[in-house]
Ligand code: ZN
């Protein structure tokens with residue numbers, strides 16, 4: 753894979769918190785887990801959220817975190833990273849491989865028009881995960897979304913009205929964004945996307961607050 757230090761578009765805190773609290777739909781969990789596998793920065797942040805969330809969940813909000821909690825967390829992240837470096841050799845990150853296998857060549861794509869192909873992954877119905885194959889220079893057809901859409905680039909890159917997204921980058925869009933993603937002209941682009949129904953994303957926050965703050 754490409755140099756992951758080039759990742760410019762990351763998961764936001766809401767997603768990392770939702771992931772730590774276990775309130776995201778399966779399709780969104782998959783995007784977060786796959787990005788974490790590719791991104792040291794978000795993985796470190798996610799471990800920090802796990803630690804903070806654990807403290808709150810244990811109803812220890814009044815107790816301060818020990819002074820060495822952060823350094824312990826960072827050590828853990830460093831160790832985890834070394835393990836990952838040796839394990840991740842396939843072209844598909846581990847969390848995703850559980851759904852589609854470890855080789856892009858084995859994926860059974862279905863055409864959805866204008867050369868673009870997709871495969872819908874088996875996840876819980878609360879959100880939909882799919883792989884998109886966008887040939888070099890092609891545009892994703894009929895591209896509208898009524899809810900929240902997350903897109904993670906696995907191979908190549910695409911651009912839309914907002915920015916350019918390359919390997920490891922995540923775009924977060926909602927119904928207010930109308931965009932026309934177009935793959936770079938010199939390389940095919942493969943993305944993992946997750947979409948949910950309108951307003952579902954916002955409905956996570958009350959549950960999130962309940963889990964973390966016990967309100
Ligand atoms: Zn990241």
Ligand code: ZN
Nearest residue numbers: 895897901925
């Ligand atoms: Zn979109």
